[in-house]
């Protein structure tokens with residue numbers, strides 16, 4: 670009897686855990702604040718690959734860690750533009766030397782000598798402005814569902830757009846027709862930064878289109894930085910990516926900056 674009850678207990682526990690994990694794959698639970706003690710519910714998935722990653726990729730990772738603190742010395746921190754004093758809170762993210770991705774973006778751009786950068790998630794323009802102020806980029810295409818100037822405070826200014834170096838597109842690249850509309854912009858970008866909703870559906874759909882498109886049409890190398898890969902809604906997606914990949918701890922975002930290389934050279 671005791672043995673049967675134990676077995677039932679184990680089955681119920683497994684059933685319960687599978688349901689909890691399936692739920693966490695789709696829904697995010699977080700306590701966020703602006704003062705460095707945000708908390709997120711995450712998931713751990715076992716790595717199961719038997720082969721070593723690409724040598725070129727290892728060299729890229731080494732170079733990122735070698736150059737990061739050197740690049741930091743000349744890093745220019747943009748400031749938020751707002752008439753509201755409490756909006757200044759956004760400035761502190763750019764001051765962080767670890768646990769954020771702003772300096773990392775510049776280090777990667779410099780190493781790969783990027784010309785064209787594509788971003789999902791403009792938000793208040795912090796990442797885009799960091800690039801405009803720290804790197805001679807030729808073109809930034811940044812996507813969001815909310816225009817950059819609809820926030821109370823932003824890092825971007827009208828004059829940033831007048832130079833033609835940056836364009837914002839209010840469009841959802843997880844929709845097939847929209848993705849097809851931007852084939853050229855995607856193809857031309859050597860660095861793609863994905864920092865959108867992290868609601869599982871967007872990332873799953875967009876990455877499916879992106880990997881399929883790059884594998885079939887891109888010549889040369891594309892570097893992808895996928896943000897927040899440690900969030901519960903991103904862990905399964907991260908695990909499913911079948912390209913050289915690594916989470917850049919220390920130099921990346923505390924919530925997981927996932928670096929991916931697609932090399933068709």
Ligand SMILES: C[S@@+](CC[C@H](N)C(=O)[O-])C[C@H]1O[C@@H](n2cnc3c(N)ncnc32)[C@H](O)[C@@H]1O
Pocket residue numbers: 789790791792793794795796797812813814815840841842843864865866871
């Ligand atoms: C975390 S913020 C981006 C932060 C910014 N990249 C930075 O580093 O400063 C995420 C942004 O994704 C945007 N977003 C949500 N759904 C989106 C979608 N389907 N396509 C593009 N952007 C989306 C949100 O409106 C929000 O502004």
